[in-house]
Amino acid sequence: MKPLLEAKDIHKSFITPKSHNGTFQLLKGVNLVLEKGQTIAIMGLSGEGKSTLLHILGTLEKPSHGSLRIQGYDALVAKNCDRLRQKSIGFVFQSFYLLDEESVLDNILIPAKIINTSIKSSKKRALNLLEQVNMLNTQDRPAKYLSGGEKQRVAIARAMMNKPSILFADEPTGNLDNQTSKTISKLLFESCHQNNSSLILVTHDEHLAQQCDIIYRLKDGKLHLCEKQ
Numbered sequence: 001m002k003p004l005l006e007a008k009d010i011h012k013s014f015i016t017p018k019s020h021n022g023t024f025q026l027l028k029g030v031n032l033v034l035e036k037g038q039t040i041a042i043m044g045l046s047g048e049g050k051s052t053l054l055h056i057l058g059t060l061e062k063p064s065h066g067s068l069r070i071q072g073y074d075a076l077v078a079k080n081c082d083r084l085r086q087k088s089i090g091f092v093f094q095s096f097y098l099l100d101e102e103s104v105l106d107n108i109l110i111p112a113k114i115i116n117t118s119i120k121s122s123k124k125r126a127l128n129l130l131e132q133v134n135m136l137n138t139q140d141r142p143a144k145y146l147s148g149g150e151k152q153r154v155a156i157a158r159a160m161m162n163k164p165s166i167l168f169a170d171e172p173t174g175n176l177d178n179q180t181s182k183t184i185s186k187l188l189f190e191s192c193h194q195n196n197s198s199l200i201l202v203t204h205d206e207h208l209a210q211q212c213d214i215i216y217r218l219k220d221g222k223l224h225l226c227e228k229q
Helices: 050-057 078-087 104-114 119-132 148-159 178-194 206-210
Strands: 005-015 023-034 039-043 065-070 089-093 166-170 198-202 214-219 222-226
Touching: 005 050, 023 050, 023 222, 039 050, 039 206, 050 166, 050 198, 078 089, 089 148, 104 119, 104 148, 119 148, 119 178, 148 178, 166 178, 178 198, 178 206
Parallel strands: 039 198, 039 214, 089 166, 166 198
Antiparallel strands: 005 023, 005 065, 214 222
16 A cells, blocks of 8 residues: 655755855755654754644645655645645644634635635535534634634644645644643644544644654654654
8 A cells, every 4th residue: 555645755945145155954865764654753853844844744735855645646736735734734824824713614614615615515524623623612713813822723723624634733732731732732633633633743742642553753854764762
C-alpha cells in the first residue's frame, strides 16, 4: 500500500542579500513518510523552518527542490494542489484565523462552501462537529466573543469539515494557557480518530509531541528521528 504522504529530498531556499551568494538555505533535504492513521510531531528551535516545512507538506508553499506525493498524486502540480487542499487536507493554526464577525456555525461551514457541498448535509455535519468539540451551544455566537480555547475548538471543527485525510496543525496550543492546551491536545487527537484523519503537527510542546506515534526534530535543515519517552 502506498503511503498517504511521501516527501523526498525537500529543499527550501530564500534569496537574501545578507546570505552567502545571496541565498539562504533553510531546508536541506527533508524526507518524510506518513501512513494512513499515523500521527507525526515535528519539533525544533524557532527559526529552523518547522512552519515552512509544514506549509510545503500541506501544499501551501512550494519547495525549491524535491518531490511531494499525497494520496498518490503529485502534490506540486497546481491542479492537484487545489483538489487536495479542498477535499483531503485540513489546517489548524496557532492564530485560529476565524472570521470574527461571522457566527461559529458559518465559520465551520466555510470549507464546505468552497467545494459547493449541499447546504443541508453541510449544516448537519457542522453541527455534529460542534458537538464533538463541545461547542454546540455557541453555534450562533460571533467568533469574536469566544475565548482562545473556544476559538481553537472551532478551528479544529472547521478543519474537519470536509473529512480530510490529513490534518496539519501548526503550534495548535501555542497561544493557550497550560490547562487549555491539555484540553485542546486531547481534543485534537480525538477528532483525528473520530474522523479517520492522519496528523502532522509542529509544536514546541513536549507533552503534545509525546502523544504522537513518531517524533522528529528539525535541525540544520533536516529531520532527525527522536526516541519517544
